[in-house]
Amino acid sequence: MDKLDRGMLLELMKDSRAPVAALSRKLHASREVCNYRLARLEKSGTILKFVTEIDAEKLGYSGAAVFINIKRGRSAAFESFLRTCPYVSWVAELSGIWNFGLSIYAKSSQKLDEEFYRICEKFREDIIDYRFLLLKENDFFYEKYFGAMPAKRKETATGHEIDSKDRLLLKLLAKNSRMGAVELAKKAGITPQTAGQRIKMLEKGGVIRKYSILVDVSKLGLYQYGIFISSKDAGAMKKLSAYLHQHPKVSYLAAYIGSTTLEFGAVVENPYGLRDILQDIGEAFPESKVAEISLFQKEFVSVGLPDCVFD
CATH class of the missing domain: 1.10.10.10 (Winged helix-like DNA-binding domain superfamily/Winged helix DNA-binding domain)
Incomplete structure:
Protein backbone atom coordinates (compact mmCIF):
# COMPACT_ATOMS: atom_id res chain seq x y z
CA MET A 1 0.00 0.00 0.00
CA GLY A 45 -10.57 -6.66 1.06
CA THR A 46 -9.02 -3.47 2.41
CA ILE A 47 -12.33 -1.66 1.88
CA LEU A 48 -15.05 -3.89 3.32
CA LYS A 49 -18.03 -1.58 2.87
CA PHE A 50 -19.06 1.96 1.96
CA VAL A 51 -20.89 3.14 5.07
CA THR A 52 -23.58 5.73 5.75
CA GLU A 53 -23.76 6.67 9.44
CA ILE A 54 -27.41 7.43 10.26
CA ASP A 55 -28.87 8.76 13.52
CA ALA A 56 -31.20 5.98 14.68
CA GLU A 57 -32.88 8.18 17.30
CA LYS A 58 -34.14 10.54 14.61
CA LEU A 59 -35.91 7.55 13.07
CA GLY A 60 -37.43 6.57 16.42
CA TYR A 61 -35.06 3.71 17.21
CA SER A 62 -32.78 2.85 20.14
CA GLY A 63 -29.69 0.70 20.23
CA ALA A 64 -28.04 -1.78 22.55
CA ALA A 65 -24.58 -3.31 22.61
CA VAL A 66 -24.20 -7.02 23.24
CA PHE A 67 -20.97 -8.78 24.19
CA ILE A 68 -21.21 -12.53 24.09
CA ASN A 69 -19.30 -15.79 24.41
CA ILE A 70 -20.30 -18.68 22.14
CA LYS A 71 -19.05 -22.26 22.22
CA ARG A 72 -16.13 -22.62 19.86
CA GLY A 73 -17.81 -25.15 17.59
CA ARG A 74 -20.79 -22.84 17.02
CA SER A 75 -18.95 -19.60 16.25
CA ALA A 76 -19.28 -20.02 12.48
CA ALA A 77 -23.04 -20.61 12.70
CA PHE A 78 -23.42 -17.61 15.01
CA GLU A 79 -21.43 -15.41 12.62
CA SER A 80 -23.54 -16.57 9.67
CA PHE A 81 -26.74 -15.71 11.57
CA LEU A 82 -25.50 -12.24 12.50
CA ARG A 83 -24.52 -11.40 8.91
CA THR A 84 -28.15 -11.58 7.77
CA CYS A 85 -30.06 -10.67 10.94
CA PRO A 86 -32.38 -7.69 10.13
CA TYR A 87 -31.96 -6.00 13.51
CA VAL A 88 -28.19 -6.43 13.98
CA SER A 89 -25.63 -3.72 13.16
CA TRP A 90 -21.85 -3.68 13.61
CA VAL A 91 -20.38 -7.05 14.53
CA ALA A 92 -16.80 -7.76 15.51
CA GLU A 93 -15.08 -11.02 16.35
CA LEU A 94 -13.03 -10.45 19.49
CA SER A 95 -10.20 -12.07 21.40
CA GLY A 96 -10.27 -11.55 25.15
CA ILE A 97 -13.14 -11.73 27.62
CA TRP A 98 -15.73 -11.90 24.81
CA ASN A 99 -15.94 -13.76 21.48
CA PHE A 100 -18.24 -11.28 19.73
CA GLY A 101 -19.44 -7.71 20.08
CA LEU A 102 -22.52 -6.47 18.24
CA SER A 103 -25.26 -3.83 18.20
CA ILE A 104 -29.00 -4.39 17.89
CA TYR A 105 -31.74 -1.83 17.19
CA ALA A 106 -35.46 -1.57 17.96
CA LYS A 107 -38.18 1.02 18.68
CA SER A 108 -38.14 0.52 22.46
CA SER A 109 -36.21 -1.12 25.27
CA GLN A 110 -38.92 -3.80 25.41
CA LYS A 111 -38.43 -4.57 21.70
CA LEU A 112 -34.66 -4.66 22.21
CA ASP A 113 -35.19 -7.19 24.96
CA GLU A 114 -37.43 -9.28 22.69
CA GLU A 115 -34.89 -9.24 19.87
CA PHE A 116 -32.07 -10.29 22.15
CA TYR A 117 -34.29 -13.02 23.59
CA ARG A 118 -34.72 -14.41 20.04
CA ILE A 119 -30.93 -14.62 19.73
CA CYS A 120 -30.70 -16.34 23.11
CA GLU A 121 -33.43 -18.82 22.15
CA LYS A 122 -31.79 -19.69 18.84
CA PHE A 123 -28.39 -20.28 20.47
CA ARG A 124 -29.52 -21.23 23.98
CA GLU A 125 -27.30 -24.34 24.02
CA ASP A 126 -24.28 -22.41 22.75
CA ILE A 127 -24.18 -19.15 24.74
CA ILE A 128 -21.71 -19.28 27.61
CA ASP A 129 -22.04 -15.72 28.91
CA TYR A 130 -23.15 -12.28 27.74
CA ARG A 131 -23.44 -8.60 28.61
CA PHE A 132 -26.32 -6.37 27.41
CA LEU A 133 -25.96 -2.57 27.54
CA LEU A 134 -28.39 0.15 26.39
CA LEU A 135 -26.60 2.58 24.11
CA LYS A 136 -26.56 6.25 25.09
CA GLU A 137 -24.32 7.61 22.34
CA ASN A 138 -21.48 6.53 20.10
CA ASP A 139 -19.03 8.13 17.69
CA PHE A 140 -16.61 6.73 15.15
CA PHE A 141 -13.31 8.37 14.17
CA TYR A 142 -11.96 6.30 11.30
CA GLU A 143 -9.85 9.18 9.97
CA LYS A 144 -7.53 8.64 12.92
CA TYR A 145 -6.24 5.47 11.25
CA PHE A 146 -4.22 7.88 9.11
CA GLY A 147 -3.41 10.50 11.74
CA ALA A 148 -6.24 12.88 10.76
CA MET A 149 -8.87 14.31 13.10
CA PRO A 150 -12.58 14.14 12.15
CA ALA A 151 -14.38 17.34 11.19
CA LYS A 152 -17.05 18.64 13.57
CA ARG A 153 -20.59 17.88 12.44
CA LYS A 154 -23.01 20.70 11.75
CA GLU A 155 -26.72 20.15 12.24
CA THR A 156 -29.69 22.51 11.83
CA ALA A 157 -33.43 22.10 12.35
CA THR A 158 -35.11 21.68 8.96
CA GLY A 159 -38.73 20.89 9.84
CA HIS A 160 -38.50 18.10 7.27
CA GLU A 161 -40.86 15.21 8.02
CA ILE A 162 -39.26 11.87 7.20
CA ASP A 163 -41.56 9.84 4.95
CA SER A 164 -41.45 6.43 3.29
CA LYS A 165 -39.38 7.73 0.35
CA ASP A 166 -36.77 9.12 2.75
CA ARG A 167 -36.64 5.81 4.61
CA LEU A 168 -36.13 3.93 1.36
CA LEU A 169 -33.29 6.27 0.36
CA LEU A 170 -31.71 5.81 3.79
CA LYS A 171 -32.06 2.03 3.55
CA LEU A 172 -30.30 2.03 0.18
CA LEU A 173 -27.54 4.35 1.38
CA ALA A 174 -27.06 2.25 4.52
CA LYS A 175 -26.17 -0.68 2.26
CA ASN A 176 -23.89 1.30 -0.05
CA SER A 177 -23.04 4.95 0.50
CA ARG A 178 -21.57 5.25 -3.00
CA MET A 179 -24.81 4.40 -4.78
CA GLY A 180 -25.36 7.15 -7.35
CA ALA A 181 -28.31 9.55 -7.47
CA VAL A 182 -29.68 8.01 -10.68
CA GLU A 183 -29.74 4.49 -9.23
CA LEU A 184 -31.13 5.74 -5.90
CA ALA A 185 -33.88 7.63 -7.72
CA LYS A 186 -34.79 4.64 -9.86
CA LYS A 187 -35.08 2.32 -6.86
CA ALA A 188 -37.09 4.92 -4.89
CA GLY A 189 -39.40 5.79 -7.79
CA ILE A 190 -38.48 9.49 -7.87
CA THR A 191 -36.38 11.77 -10.07
CA PRO A 192 -32.62 12.13 -9.50
CA GLN A 193 -33.15 15.81 -8.66
CA THR A 194 -35.74 14.94 -6.01
CA ALA A 195 -33.45 12.23 -4.61
CA GLY A 196 -30.60 14.73 -4.33
CA GLN A 197 -32.83 17.30 -2.60
CA ARG A 198 -34.12 14.76 -0.10
CA ILE A 199 -30.62 13.55 0.71
CA LYS A 200 -29.47 17.15 1.28
CA MET A 201 -32.33 17.68 3.75
CA LEU A 202 -31.46 14.46 5.59
CA GLU A 203 -27.83 15.57 5.81
CA LYS A 204 -28.72 19.07 6.98
CA GLY A 205 -31.04 17.77 9.69
CA GLY A 206 -28.42 15.36 11.02
CA VAL A 207 -30.32 12.20 10.07
CA ILE A 208 -27.39 11.34 7.84
CA ARG A 209 -24.37 11.99 10.04
CA LYS A 210 -21.54 10.98 7.76
CA TYR A 211 -20.43 8.91 4.78
CA SER A 212 -17.41 6.71 5.50
CA ILE A 213 -15.88 3.29 4.87
CA LEU A 214 -15.31 0.14 6.88
CA VAL A 215 -11.78 -1.15 6.38
CA ASP A 216 -9.76 -4.16 7.46
CA VAL A 217 -7.31 -2.50 9.85
CA SER A 218 -4.95 -5.47 9.66
CA LYS A 219 -4.27 -4.57 6.02
CA LEU A 220 -3.17 -1.14 7.26
CA GLY A 221 -0.66 -2.78 9.61
CA LEU A 222 -2.72 -1.83 12.66
CA TYR A 223 -4.21 -3.50 15.72
CA GLN A 224 -7.53 -2.36 17.18
CA TYR A 225 -8.52 -2.92 20.80
CA GLY A 226 -11.84 -2.38 22.55
CA ILE A 227 -11.40 -1.05 26.10
CA PHE A 228 -13.86 -0.48 28.94
CA ILE A 229 -12.83 2.19 31.44
CA SER A 230 -14.79 3.33 34.49
CA SER A 231 -14.84 5.96 37.21
CA LYS A 232 -17.21 6.73 40.08
CA ASP A 233 -16.65 10.46 39.50
CA ALA A 234 -19.27 11.67 36.98
CA GLY A 235 -17.42 14.94 36.42
CA ALA A 236 -14.20 13.11 35.67
CA MET A 237 -16.02 10.87 33.20
CA LYS A 238 -17.16 13.89 31.19
CA LYS A 239 -13.59 15.15 31.04
CA LEU A 240 -12.36 11.67 30.12
CA SER A 241 -14.92 11.49 27.31
CA ALA A 242 -13.72 14.82 25.91
CA TYR A 243 -10.11 13.64 26.23
CA LEU A 244 -10.81 10.42 24.34
CA HIS A 245 -12.68 12.28 21.58
CA GLN A 246 -9.54 14.27 20.88
CA HIS A 247 -7.01 11.48 21.37
CA PRO A 248 -5.30 10.72 18.04
CA LYS A 249 -5.37 6.95 18.60
CA VAL A 250 -9.00 6.56 19.75
CA SER A 251 -11.07 5.14 16.88
CA TYR A 252 -14.53 5.07 18.49
CA LEU A 253 -16.25 6.00 21.73
CA ALA A 254 -19.47 4.65 23.27
CA ALA A 255 -21.40 5.55 26.41
CA TYR A 256 -24.17 3.45 27.95
CA ILE A 257 -27.35 4.36 29.85
CA GLY A 258 -27.05 4.09 33.61
CA SER A 259 -23.36 3.23 33.44
CA THR A 260 -20.25 5.01 34.67
CA THR A 261 -18.21 3.06 32.14
CA LEU A 262 -17.04 4.22 28.71
CA GLU A 263 -15.99 1.96 25.87
CA PHE A 264 -13.40 3.15 23.39
CA GLY A 265 -11.33 1.77 20.57
CA ALA A 266 -7.56 2.16 20.42
CA VAL A 267 -5.69 1.70 17.14
CA VAL A 268 -1.95 1.04 17.40
CA GLU A 269 0.90 -0.34 15.32
CA ASN A 270 1.95 -2.77 18.05
CA PRO A 271 0.83 -3.81 21.56
CA TYR A 272 3.37 -1.49 23.17
CA GLY A 273 1.45 1.40 21.67
CA LEU A 274 -1.60 0.33 23.68
CA ARG A 275 0.45 0.36 26.87
CA ASP A 276 1.51 3.95 26.15
CA ILE A 277 -2.10 5.04 25.60
CA LEU A 278 -3.29 3.44 28.83
CA GLN A 279 -0.41 4.93 30.80
CA ASP A 280 -1.23 8.39 29.44
CA ILE A 281 -4.89 7.98 30.44
CA GLY A 282 -3.94 6.66 33.87
CA GLU A 283 -1.71 9.66 34.54
CA ALA A 284 -4.30 12.18 33.29
CA PHE A 285 -7.22 10.47 35.10
CA PRO A 286 -5.81 8.58 38.10
CA GLU A 287 -9.30 7.89 39.47
CA SER A 288 -10.23 5.90 36.33
CA LYS A 289 -9.89 2.13 36.09
CA VAL A 290 -9.53 -0.08 33.01
CA ALA A 291 -12.08 -2.87 33.44
CA GLU A 292 -11.36 -5.03 30.40
CA ILE A 293 -9.55 -5.15 27.05
CA SER A 294 -10.40 -7.10 23.89
CA LEU A 295 -8.49 -7.41 20.63
CA PHE A 296 -10.51 -7.05 17.43
CA GLN A 297 -9.91 -10.06 15.20
CA LYS A 298 -12.18 -8.75 12.44
CA GLU A 299 -15.23 -6.58 11.85
CA PHE A 300 -17.66 -8.22 9.45
CA VAL A 301 -20.88 -6.17 9.77
CA SER A 302 -20.52 -2.40 9.45
CA VAL A 303 -21.97 0.39 11.62
CA GLY A 304 -24.61 1.02 8.94
CA LEU A 305 -28.07 0.61 10.49
CA PRO A 306 -29.96 -2.67 9.93
CA ASP A 307 -33.03 -3.07 7.71
CA CYS A 308 -35.54 -3.00 10.59
CA VAL A 309 -34.88 0.71 11.19
CA PHE A 310 -36.21 1.64 7.74
CA ASP A 311 -39.36 -0.51 7.65
Missing part, protein backbone atom coordinates in the same frame (compact mmCIF):
# COMPACT_ATOMS: atom_id res chain seq x y z
CA ASP A 2 1.50 3.31 -1.09
CA LYS A 3 0.84 6.99 -0.43
CA LEU A 4 -1.90 7.19 -3.07
CA ASP A 5 -3.80 4.23 -1.60
CA ARG A 6 -3.61 5.69 1.89
CA GLY A 7 -4.65 9.11 0.62
CA MET A 8 -7.66 7.61 -1.13
CA LEU A 9 -8.70 5.69 1.99
CA LEU A 10 -8.48 8.85 4.07
CA GLU A 11 -10.58 10.86 1.61
CA LEU A 12 -13.20 8.10 1.54
CA MET A 13 -13.25 7.98 5.34
CA LYS A 14 -14.05 11.69 5.27
CA ASP A 15 -16.70 11.30 2.56
CA SER A 16 -17.31 7.96 0.88
CA ARG A 17 -19.75 9.56 -1.59
CA ALA A 18 -17.01 11.74 -3.03
CA PRO A 19 -17.07 11.29 -6.83
CA VAL A 20 -13.98 9.97 -8.58
CA ALA A 21 -13.48 13.38 -10.20
CA ALA A 22 -13.17 14.98 -6.75
CA LEU A 23 -10.81 12.24 -5.57
CA SER A 24 -8.73 12.77 -8.70
CA ARG A 25 -8.31 16.49 -7.95
CA LYS A 26 -7.46 16.02 -4.28
CA LEU A 27 -5.03 13.16 -4.86
CA HIS A 28 -3.45 14.64 -8.02
CA ALA A 29 -4.04 11.44 -9.97
CA SER A 30 -6.03 10.73 -13.12
CA ARG A 31 -9.59 9.41 -12.94
CA GLU A 32 -8.45 6.18 -14.55
CA VAL A 33 -5.82 5.65 -11.86
CA CYS A 34 -8.30 6.51 -9.09
CA ASN A 35 -10.88 4.10 -10.47
CA TYR A 36 -8.26 1.36 -10.69
CA ARG A 37 -6.95 1.96 -7.16
CA LEU A 38 -10.47 2.07 -5.73
CA ALA A 39 -11.39 -1.23 -7.38
CA ARG A 40 -8.13 -2.78 -6.16
CA LEU A 41 -8.75 -1.68 -2.56
CA GLU A 42 -12.16 -3.33 -2.70
CA LYS A 43 -10.92 -6.52 -4.35
CA SER A 44 -8.09 -6.91 -1.82
